[in-house]
Amino acid sequence: MSKGSPRIMILYASYGNGHLQVSHAIESELRRRGMNDVVLLDLMAEAYPLMYEINKFVYMQCFKNIPQVYGWIYDKTKHMQSDSPLGNLLHCLGMTKLKEYLLNEKPDLIIHTFPQAAVPLLARQAVNSPRNVTIITDFDLHGRWLHPGVDRYYVATDDLKSEAIDRGICSERIIVSGIPLMPLFDEPAEQLSGLPDGLTLDPDRKTVLLMGGAYGAMRNCDEICKHLSLEPDLELVIVCGRNDALCRRLTSLFKDHPNVHVLGYVNQIFVLMKYSSCIITKPGGITLSECIACSLPLFLYSPVPGQEHGNALYFEGKGAASISYEPEELVRQICALVRNPEAVNATRNRMKSLHKPKAAETIVDDLFKNLLHLNTELLGV
Template structure:
């Protein structure tokens, strides 16, 4: 007797790139275990493209124009129970698309990497039964992730597990896995001094070999002047090489090209795929505190410097990692440059931070999640497949 591999749907959202990256990491781990029928679905984009486009625009603009308002709304709704009218409304979006998808694909498991929980209500309404798993993609817990209809939670830390238990989630439903990142971030080997990825070699002057490398994920910031000043202040210290990644922010890339004088210790980049290589080749990272990026940096054992975090989950992420002693929060370029220079001027503190990072990092999170999912719900089916 044979059995088909399970069908799994991963629901994500395109508010930033992190939820998609987490979904891809889990998908890759599932496929490596023989689960080939994995579907990724951006529920809001598919179900309500106009609303999705509008809310994405408002979400991104809020970071630039009214970040304090976004942070207030986020924190004011953190403790809302699942039956709160606001959450009922939010979770109603996408229900019709989900019902259609379930009817067409007949999945065996649904995974959320974004807290758009239309499914528990839909299952209750239709009388269907389907296992649900939530992968929390931040170091901060918001009430949107919590629902009595969810069977399994994968969380970043023991602290979050304890917080969930305090909010009534049974311990046996919670697994401390870490936040999933792609396999290339887990393959960490610290390069020798002066090493640069092959795609950067020849572009950075030999005079900067041996200097400490600061990876500045600059595309996240709307203030061009602030990023330029950060670079200039680090250059003035004379011991740093800066790789500034502008991502898809073309305006920032062009502006920095125009405003910065050519310098052998500075390399500007646009959008790059080889982020893992850059992280493994760096001594520290300056970044926005999205849960995925922070987990990638932890996997690569990088001290983290958080610059002007936006109120909401990102500021809360930053505060958590700062409390754990693996990240510093700075509000001005001068403060940021000072924090970086003080760290690398104190070898004992640097050693202590690296040890704390080692204790906190969970680079195999995607593997842990995939294995646990299959053991939790599909162990007999896997055994049949092996025997046949």
């Protein structure tokens, strides 16, 4: 181990923003504990900059325009073995660049927030390789996350742990931690700062939060918003993210509607979640974890085949979400829930049962105690 503070490397990928958010949450907790020698690395971007940009563009286009193809590939490879020909090929990606980083940086620990197994593959080939752990950032388990060379897995649910065990991972190497979020998601609503500038919510209406900007506009977004705007007891907050075209279009469409609020990128999304009655969103693992932390009833619209669909089915099976594929069906589901206080409370309670608070603290506690073997007084910093 390095003298002084251990050297920690966090590997992520920027396919979407979720893996990076988890990486930042872990980095923040490590630094809070006094671990200042932490580096984040997008391995694929560093190893293959041009190919990576092309691959990311193709991935996003498949995800948006031909999701059935993406889903078919996901399903066909979901149970692949780490030592299969495809598994070995994927695990070798970035290997040369990784060896260079390991030689130069000499980390004591590597944390994965994206399913790339070059590190555990190296660990099985070399002596004195760094310890490595994986934080699984979905509620649906794909074979790419699993490799016998991983020292520790951190998963969102007991069900995921059971599935990983069924696939041959030793129980002692799996910790049910939840998915790490930024600390503000663990704060009570009354302790948070106010709503985004210029936004005022009517306390006599139910607030519906619609996340419309991920990977381009949500399918049928305009039609969904029009339907919801006609419901007299609802107030609609639309977050367009960095989708400027969607923000301009919806702002123009609803400029005269007092109960529809169109926002661009929002830093205080946790505040909006805490004050909302329900949310319409895509079922990414990090977004779902944020909703669990806020006990916010979920309406999952047209989930893309693949991990999104798997995530959505899991939450629907737990009674924590409703899935729909048509705007009218979605609006019926929302109205039926928010107008029934008992149903709302029951849904929130089911979401609370899924919540694993302070996941980043749980993970760092375990890293300190069982992998880095640091002094216990650091655990309470």
